[in-house]
Amino acid sequence: MPRLLTLCLASLVFVGCGARAPDRGALVAPRLIDRSVPGTATVDGSGRGMGVSGLRGTLSPLEARAALQPRMNEMTGCFALRSMSFEQLGGQIRMLIRVEGSGRVLSAHPEDSTVGDRDVERCVRRVIQATRFPRTHGGGEAEVHWALTVDPPESVQEPATWSPERVARVVRRRGTRAMSACNVESDIQVTAYVSRRGRVLRAGAASVSGADDETLDCVASHVTRWRMPSGRRISKVTFELT
Numbered sequence: 001m002p003r004l005l006t007l008c009l010a011s012l013v014f015v016g017c018g019a020r021a022p023d024r025g026a027l028v029a030p031r032l033i034d035r036s037v038p039g040t041a042t043v044d045g046s047g048r049g050m051g052v053s054g055l056r057g058t059l060s061p062l063e064a065r066a067a068l069q070p071r072m073n074e075m076t077g078c079f080a081l082r083s084m085s086f087e088q089l090g091g092q093i094r095m096l097i098r099v100e101g102s103g104r105v106l107s108a109h110p111e112d113s114t115v116g117d118r119d120v121e122r123c124v125r126r127v128i129q130a131t132r133f134p135r136t137h138g139g140g141e142a143e144v145h146w147a148l149t150v151d152p153p154e155s156v157q158e159p160a161t162w163s164p165e166r167v168a169r170v171v172r173r174r175g176t177r178a179m180s181a182c183n184v185e186s187d188i189q190v191t192a193y194v195s196r197r198g199r200v201l202r203a204g205a206a207s208v209s210g211a212d213d214e215t216l217d218c219v220a221s222h223v224t225r226w227r228m229p230s231g232r233r234i235s236k237v238t239f240e241l242t
Helices: 061-083 118-129 164-181 213-223
Strands: 006-009 040-043 049-053 091-099 105-113 142-151 160-162 188-194 200-206 235-241
Touching (some): 200 213
Antiparallel strands (some): 091 105, 091 142
């Protein structure tokens, strides 16, 4: 039987949408809460949309939701496959989706992710890349910012959360080498799960500038070879490579 987890699709809004607490539910019937933002949006530190300006084309919230809704079983499957082998899996992935005038997805990449698993991040990107949106209003390219959140089931002890300062020494010592080896040209956000003995169990990566899968895979692979501080239980940390 698939394990239980909570899945949230954030709601499509233009300005300042507040999140509702997700319900615990079965994998086959996730509660969907949609907070994506069509158009280009400025975002404050809390993740709330502060404003929207159009590109050459736009999509309405209902149109974007209608395009993404039929893909939700596939999105759920991305998490389910990985969570079966790693129960502590959880977090939010926020995707930046660029849609051309015809409705074809030009690109999709994680601009922010605390999932901490590259397999999940790649899987979600592939599903979105295959999604067909309606034609944009104005005929030009439009952007959709879309977020998906998953929580471990109540029966699983969630990882302890570390601040970036906890791993700052390791990042300073090894981060530059990883960025050089992976030909990284912009900041990368990394989330890692760390065992009690300091071994990195899983790692994921995201980039506001749109680094490709190969680059993000390379960075995550390097991080999984790092030795982190030890802890009392499995821990999770998000930090920046600059």
